[in-house]
Amino acid sequence: MPGHLARPIGAAPGQCYEEVRRAIATHTVRFEPSDKVVQVPTGTLLTEATRLAEIDLNIPCGGQGRCGRCAVIVADGGGGVRCRSTVRLSAEDVAAGYVLACQTVIQGDAVVTIPPQEKIERRLVTDKTAGEITLPFTYDPQQHQPMRLMSLTIDPPTTHDQTDDWSRLKRTMATMFGVLDLVADLDTLRSLAGVLRQADWTVTAVVEADTWDRPEGPPRLVDLLPGDRTQHLWGAAVDIGTTTVSVYLVDLLTGQVVAKAAEYNGQIRRGEDVISRIIYASKNDGLAELQSLVVATINEVIQRAARRAKVDPGEIHKMTVAGNSTMIPLFLGLPAESIRLDPFVTTINYPPPVRASQLGIAVHPQANVDCLPGVASYVGADISAGVLGSQMCDSEATSLFLDVGTNGEIVLGDCDWLISCACSAGPAFEGAGVRDGMRASVGAIEEVWINSQTYEPTYRVIPDPRLEAKGQPTPPRGICGSGLISLLAETFITGVIDKAGNPNLHTGSPRIRQGEHGPEYVVAWEGETEHGRDIVFSKVDVDNLIRAKAAIYAGFTVLAQSVGTDLSMVDQVLIGGSFGQYINIEKAIQIGLLPDMPWEKFRFMGNTALQGALLALLNRGVRRQVAEVARRITYLELSADNTFFDAFTSALFLPHTDLTSFPSVAEVLASREDEP
């Protein structure tokens, strides 16, 4: 479903063309694949032609030729059109017939193909029906899965054989399946007598053969089901994000993800970022409250996924959990205070397996809840899982893995070495500490383009589905993380602010003004907004964002320096985390958040933590490997490193003190200066 421009600007209104059409020769433009045809006069912009054809083509930058989003293909070598600019297109693109619709005028008949439009994904990308997930191995439950279903028919007791129920079950398990030394928790034993008799001694045992910390077993009876129940075996992979909790419901017999769901972490109401949650947890019953809030969220998403797949949540017999180094302790009810205080130490990086009932998770009470291991107090299981999911730990290429959230967690390395750090970027990229910042939900401005002549913005809002269904635009309420990156880059590139982040109050634009709390840029006037107040981007916001990006970039620098090199050694940049999926690489480079490298070196990994949890849920070998990877990653504590402060200070400019490290940005800035 394509987005829409809440306040589109650019081409003049249609009436003008009606007049012109009478005066000038008209041409036939046919659009593929919709097969729509329009007649337009010479000189008509291709974007206007699409509008007349009622084709919804995104023009995020408002037709400045800067965003490159309106690329279309003109047949027959581009005959019938003239391109004013191809700055956003590669030579291969041009050779393939691509033009930017906003920079192309019609001067003859033309056939134009509109490629599939870039989807405007919502943040809760995983809260929808399951798609195909590609596993990096061919799933073989017998080999990979420690969970087993065993169907048994047991000889019932007689007065001549009064063996107790448990010994009787164990005897049959040993004879039929060679399972020795079976153990069971008290809760499982409590249901034994009832199930065996109810099922007339034909039952299905759900057995966990081993766990990551006990590869030799003993096998554990997780559940005993009446009758033959070997058709299904369910598991859940969960990622607890500071903002979003995501779940995959998984068929452990096939390895298929059968449903997905996601929801905002219920802890948000007690603090937007990890630090405020740690502080909240350290007071009174805060820890217990946060624990139960996240458990309630997990239960909700599990129930939602289970409902979609028509599965009883009580039949989910295993769960793996990834999460950052604060989310995992809070989930387990472990105090997190020491994470926040020098020397920043956590209780346990390799949590033991626990039972669902110990945590209040509403799956089978005896399900093993396996939290993936973290590296250090600020490099959690999400990163271990991400490093594994990205396979950077198996590659000869040097990778820079980045998870941007409240903290920027960074891992640099290859199959031989891995080094990590965490930069306390603060929550600015999550919309906190920014006056009109908000989370990426309905009404958030998620992309901004500014006209470098008029300083007028174009923005895209995360739509309200109900308004969208009626064809109405969604008024903005604030700006989310990707919108802020976009806004910082655009204000910088267009000269609204300078490299130190100071607004230029002398442009004559009413949008750049002295506000109540210092200079600010008006993104949306009160008449356009939901709450009837101006949405602004202030100097304070700018400074917060610059500090955040500087911390992350300094992290890259220090990691590279710590191994005696610099960022030029990096073969690929892997961007993990669900927020990462929405970072516009160009904008992120322009503000100096990401290093200036060819775009093809960047890979969006999606929710690597959730992927890692999925792989660990399915494959005992991967699960052990996560633990090994976590152990292999060297953690560099930045607070103990003077070079970090130097690198941070150097990065407190847009894009950086050293502009030579950002040649593509220097080029854009130079081209702006050339503009009339």
Place this chain on the structure above:
Amino acid sequence: MPGHLARPIGAAPGQCYEEVRRAIATHTVRFEPSDKVVQVPTGTLLTEATRLAEIDLNIPCGGQGRCGRCAVIVADGGGGVRCRSTVRLSAEDVAAGYVLACQTVIQGDAVVTIPPQEKIERRLVTDKTAGEITLPFTYDPQQHQPMRLMSLTIDPPTTHDQTDDWSRLKRTMATMFGVLDLVADLDTLRSLAGVLRQADWTVTAVVEADTWDRPEGPPRLVDLLPGDRTQHLWGAAVDIGTTTVSVYLVDLLTGQVVAKAAEYNGQIRRGEDVISRIIYASKNDGLAELQSLVVATINEVIQRAARRAKVDPGEIHKMTVAGNSTMIPLFLGLPAESIRLDPFVTTINYPPPVRASQLGIAVHPQANVDCLPGVASYVGADISAGVLGSQMCDSEATSLFLDVGTNGEIVLGDCDWLISCACSAGPAFEGAGVRDGMRASVGAIEEVWINSQTYEPTYRVIPDPRLEAKGQPTPPRGICGSGLISLLAETFITGVIDKAGNPNLHTGSPRIRQGEHGPEYVVAWEGETEHGRDIVFSKVDVDNLIRAKAAIYAGFTVLAQSVGTDLSMVDQVLIGGSFGQYINIEKAIQIGLLPDMPWEKFRFMGNTALQGALLALLNRGVRRQVAEVARRITYLELSADNTFFDAFTSALFLPHTDLTSFPSVAEVLASREDEP
């Protein structure tokens, strides 16, 4: 504290003697060790002389010379006295100067030594300050005890060593004590960060090195205490009886029992006997209710013992539990219904170790609660523990081990073989199913003697300490188990009832009468009783008791027959269970409950289950041995055995159809017939 006779009969009142004294020569009688002296006339009964000297000598049979309890020693070969009967004294006793005070008249000066009076123990024998317990081994905590205290000082974390708390603790444990692979439950991990920092990194680890089911470990961190806390390590041994819950609080560093406590099992209000509790547990939330009732009782006795020893119950780090085959499942919350129903199978005879918090036991939440194993559905951990505690499993002598309760659980064997059965005697010996039956508490008649001439009874009541302090007798409320055995034997021996249990209504005594529900014997008239109603012993009661004793005796017979022999092979009879301590062997033989053997072959073992729990708590070798013993004991299901019914039918007489098996009873009956 000696008992008192609520309604003493026998010697005439003192005034008579004053008159006689004037007429007849008087003699000086000095009593040792009190050094009291009285002057009495010729012909004075020695019991009367003690009364005049204000010495409280028990005369349970009212001075008939039948109970033998008033044995005293007369110095100088018995000069100055004349013995009318020494039937209750052995030749050795007579040679040592013993006489029965009630059968001895003064005819000269005499020096009489009163031996220490037999204590009238209350049923809750263990609910008092700890006495010395003799262990069958020299306790060496290093060798025997799987629990360890380890005092550690840990290097605190720095920014250069950010190892997580758990790994840091494990590292120190490995270096200082060679403890590898330490594990901890989530609850323990939750307190880790706080304790380490509160204690400034000097702590004491409470570690369980192994458990009975995992002799190889892994060692488990049960608790982490701030500072050096190696002075104390506490454990609790618990016996859950159907009627009484008893506890020993134990210093695991020395092996000393430091306090004892006992209380009635709170489940009693939901059923007196195991069968009614199983039925109650199988309905609605009955199981959960019974589980929490017994847990509440256990918590109460533990708290009481802990208060006596000035120990915080939260510092009890280990617990072993013995109990019968119904009490253990109900304690663990395991359904017991199948125990009651053919083919009488329990869920598990070897329960796994559980944590105190899983059961709601108010000791340290992570304390291992280790329930000792049972043999079969009606031969529980109390019997395994009893067999081990009695050491019959190590002896070449053939022992008959008996625990009389609702069920008579019997084990026959030696170091080579052990065979057991359970006879459903019913709850008659516990006072249930008997019209005026009651538990052995304040106001219960616990011993009865009947005058064979007048049929007038003398009884002893368990006193109310408050009344006793004021020197007032406690009025009876009913008859407890030992009182019923006593009453059945006395009514039989004195001819109130015949060998089939039928009362003789033609004696002329108003005490033997036709009651509302058939013939009955009045034990106490309404004017004497607490509730103002007659306390009676009816034909129905007699029949119930005869069936109960017949079931147990039949059990002995069948066990002996099953190994191709009879009871004459038995070298010793070991009587376990706290009720066993109150069985009067002579009376029990007279009714045919116990086999007719020389009294020295009987040994009262006390609460063998509690003793077994204590040994298993202290000694890991013993703990494993209990499991081996439980496995070694062959269980004979009587319901599948026709010989049992035959043996039972033969035993439905007093003492038995075959009087030749009870020569001592035959002798007493013959001597009664000789009486005038």
